Amino acid sequence: MGRTERKRKRRLNNRECDVSLESLQDTIFLKKWMQSLGWKNDTKLILKNFASTGRGVSSLLNINLNQKLIEVPYNLLITCTNAFESNIQNLCKTSAKFKAQEILTLFLILEKHKNKKSKWKFYLDTLPEELPALPWLCSEAEVSKFPSYFMAIANKRKWDLEIGWERVEKSIKSSWICPCCEQPLNRVITLNAFTWGYVVVNTRAVYVDPDVVIKLFGRDLSNFLSDSPCLALCPFLDMFNHSAEANTRAELIYEGDSWKYTLTTLTSYKKYQQIFISYGCHDNDKLFCEYGFFLIHNHLNNISCSLEEVLSVSNISLNKKQRAFIENRCLPDEIYVSTKGLSFYLKALLFVVINPDAEWGRMIYSEDYSSCDIMFMCFTTKKVLILKKTKFLDNVWKLKDVAVSKYALSGIDYIKNKIDLIDIILEALDSYS
Numbered sequence: 001m002g003r004t005e006r007k008r009k010r011r012l013n014n015r016e017c018d019v020s021l022e023s024l025q026d027t028i029f030l031k032k033w034m035q036s037l038g039w040k041n042d043t044k045l046i047l048k049n050f051a052s053t054g055r056g057v058s059s060l061l062n063i064n065l066n067q068k069l070i071e072v073p074y075n076l077l078i079t080c081t082n083a084f085e086s087n088i089q090n091l092c093k094t095s096a097k098f099k100a101q102e103i104l105t106l107f108l109i110l111e112k113h114k115n116k117k118s119k120w121k122f123y124l125d126t127l128p129e130e131l132p133a134l135p136w137l138c139s140e141a142e143v144s145k146f147p148s149y150f151m152a153i154a155n156k157r158k159w160d161l162e163i164g165w166e167r168v169e170k171s172i173k174s175s176w177i178c179p180c181c182e183q184p185l186n187r188v189i190t191l192n193a194f195t196w197g198y199v200v201v202n203t204r205a206v207y208v209d210p211d212v213v214i215k216l217f218g219r220d221l222s223n224f225l226s227d228s229p230c231l232a233l234c235p236f237l238d239m240f241n242h243s244a245e246a247n248t249r250a251e252l253i254y255e256g257d258s259w260k261y262t263l264t265t266l267t268s269y270k271k272y273q274q275i276f277i278s279y280g281c282h283d284n285d286k287l288f289c290e291y292g293f294f295l296i297h298n299h300l301n302n303i304s305c306s307l308e309e310v311l312s313v314s315n316i317s318l319n320k321k322q323r324a325f326i327e328n329r330c331l332p333d334e335i336y337v338s339t340k341g342l343s344f345y346l347k348a349l350l351f352v353v354i355n356p357d358a359e360w361g362r363m364i365y366s367e368d369y370s371s372c373d374i375m376f377m378c379f380t381t382k383k384v385l386i387l388k389k390t391k392f393l394d395n396v397w398k399l400k401d402v403a404v405s406k407y408a409l410s411g412i413d414y415i416k417n418k419i420d421l422i423d424i425i426l427e428a429l430d431s432y433s
């Protein structure tokens with residue numbers, strides 16, 4: 001079998017594993033409900049379970065470059081102003097102020113609790129119960145075995161969730177009884193429910209222009225919100241998965257005689273193929289931390305390192321003048337290497353390290369490095385990469401020892417993916433030097 005034929009067969013096999021979700025009740029009800037509120041599925045979007053990514057979107061039509069993928073009427077969006085519909089202010093102490101993410105989280109918990117009585121039921125029924133593999137949902141023992149730079153990011157996100165929960169717990173009236181089931185509030189708004197809602201908002205909300213949200217609401221939200229109402233949940237639009245190759249334009253626009261949230265694709269797709277959108281120019285660190293997944297191949301990935309790691313492998317100590325120059329120009333902020341080579345800052349840093357007496361400013365901005373400098377840069381970077389690989393392998397072993405949760409098991413795969421990237425970059429540097 002030739003290569004093309006093998007590729008075709010693989011594509012067909014993959015397609016056979018993709019299962020349509022169109023006959024599921026949840027999908028049928030969601031689409032009917034959205035259509036009854038003005039959504040027109042002009043691009044004939046359908047939901048499928050894809051072997052490669054899980055649930056996602058494709059179309060019965062070919063989708064062209066610059067075509068509008070989806071238009072969702074504003075009244076189908078859940079913004080912070082919808083919190084008023086749920087009477088969140090009635091169950092909170094008067095002085096309580098929340099962040100937009102917390103307000104949407106509370107809204108989801110309360111509406112989900114209403115079940116059939118919620119007007120958002122058909123949307124809520126499509127939200128996943130299971131949480132994605134976010135590293136900040138790991139236990140403390142698990143997080144502590146992540147690479148240190150990543151542990152810092154994960155701990156910060158864990159902390160944000162905990163602070164949010166603390167704020168909510170303190171702000172709700174302990175005397176409040178749910179009108180539908182007569183349960184006390186702390187049985188409805190639990191830590192588990194809060195974590196679920198918080199993660200749903202984190203992984204699915206889109207950015208909306210807060211000025212438009214306030215204008216359409218006709219009332220100021222500052223008594224109630226400590227940041228701006230810039231987040232919204234957008235039914236069906238939140239079913240698209242991300243690809244680093246996808247390019248999309250998202251806008252809240254006034255067209256015809258109404259506001260709508262639109263997505264335009266700047267990439268074309270064949271019918272039945274999965275349609276991806278872009279969540280932003282995110283490397284795997286960001287994808288894993290914000291959305292709980294990472295891409296095996298992501299051209300935005302890189303391996304970052306610290307000034308200390310560079311100095312430790314090059315066995316050089318800096319003089320005062322070198323240190324001041326490096327710090328003033330913030331060179332350590334962006335020292336990394338990717339399959340495309342060394343970052344501007346890494347090259348600059350290495351140049352300053354090996355040339356204590358050169359005219360650094362002129363050289364680093366012209367990047368007119370001698371072949372000798374380039375050889376040293378590659379050589380040192382390889383040593384840094386080998387050091388990083390050893391550290392990552394150590395993280396894998398230590399994490400394997402304590403990993404119990406699916407979040408930590410995913411973390412192991414994530415670090416292994418970093419190690420694979422190091423091997424690829426090392427090979428590329430070998431051919432370069």
Ligand SMILES: C[S@@+](CC[C@H](N)C(=O)[O-])C[C@H]1O[C@@H](n2cnc3c(N)ncnc32)[C@H](O)[C@@H]1O
Nearest residue numbers: 053055132203204238239240241242291292293
């Ligand atoms: C906005 S939702 C997309 C729809 C989601 N797959 C669903 O079934 O509801 C974002 C979540 O989808 C998953 N996801 C998005 N893009 C992905 C991809 N390329 N590969 C794997 N999972 C992806 C992640 O769990 C992420 O947190």
